Amino acid sequence: MNQLALVSVVAGAAIIAVRGPFVFAPTVSSAGGRWLIASSARIRVAGVIFAALGLAMILSAQGSAQGAAWVISIVGWLWALAAVFLLLIFTSFYRRIALGIMDALDDSELLRALGAIGTLFGAFLVYLGIG
Numbered sequence: 001m002n003q004l005a006l007v008s009v010v011a012g013a014a015i016i017a018v019r020g021p022f023v024f025a026p027t028v029s030s031a032g033g034r035w036l037i038a039s040s041a042r043i044r045v046a047g048v049i050f051a052a053l054g055l056a057m058i059l060s061a062q063g064s065a066q067g068a069a070w071v072i073s074i075v076g077w078l079w080a081l082a083a084v085f086l087l088l089i090f091t092s093f094y095r096r097i098a099l100g101i102m103d104a105l106d107d108s109e110l111l112r113a114l115g116a117i118g119t120l121f122g123a124f125l126v127y128l129g130i131g
Helices: 003-024 026-036 040-061 069-089 091-104 108-130
Strands: none
Touching: 003 026, 003 040, 003 069, 003 108, 026 040, 026 091, 026 108, 040 069, 040 091, 069 091, 069 108
């Protein structure tokens, strides 16, 4: 397994770990998300983790001849930029946006559907890494 495949599997597993619980327990998962964004320090720790994973995705996709490298590169750029600007620099702005989205998405069926979509995208990244 090369670097690109390993990073793709790790990113997919991270997405599944974050979005998967919304399928089975949406209210508890929503409460966990609210706990996470209640503190600026927790938001910044999540930002460091996602920025590192995004950077690993970008670096592993550079120079790779595989067809899925561009997908992993784009997702890596999105994660890295979002982590740096939203989670590390503009933490209070991110908290306001995230709380507004969580308040708007209070329906458990909608949370289940969004969790299923996120889990499918994570499974797609795992598939890209394995295949």
